Amino acid sequence: MNSNSNKIQNPETPVMKSSQMSDRDFLNDMLTTEKYLTASFNYAINEASNQTIYQDLMRISEDVHQCQRDLYNTMFANGWYSLTTADTATLQQSYQQFEGYKQQLPLH
Template sequence: MDSQQQQQQKIQNPKTQFPETPEMNDRDLANDLLSMEKYMTASYNTAMNEASHEKLYRDLLTIFTETQNEQRKLYETMFQKGWYSMEAAEQQKLQQSFQQHQGYASQFPYGGQVQ
């Protein structure tokens, strides 16, 4: 795949400019915060799985949900500013993945169907 095809496969908004200095800029701060939020949601998930008391579990779930929502808002902001991009999936790869997971679903004891 040539570089032009790769560019067409990238999903990204125009980049918001930021100063290129040794100090942390807005993009650096947002990236740092996003990494921290991802780490925190993973940690809260583990804590919820291991909570032995129902009240503790509910409190952790509330905090987890708030943290997850903030992580999502940060991601959306970074994507809107063009600081976060994604690669478009090829239709053939999507179809192959769907068929593979459809095969897995048939193995579930409850006869799960992929919708």
């Protein structure tokens, strides 16, 4: 199957090719940074032993996650971020794998 037929992508907004960073380059850099920050905040939240710090980290994390989502939406809208659809066999395999995990959990 042609890999392009599996892509979900908007028409790409053209950017000038040059040695300087384009809007796409800046957005991609910011998105990568926000993804790193969201992961880091998740670790910090899980490790917070003080309730006040935990709540502060949660509020900041929500803002960081929203910023990451906004950057993703902007890149996707401009055709600078694409997704690949999963075929039915892959989805079924994942489903069966997690059903197996579910069967291993103790019943409460």
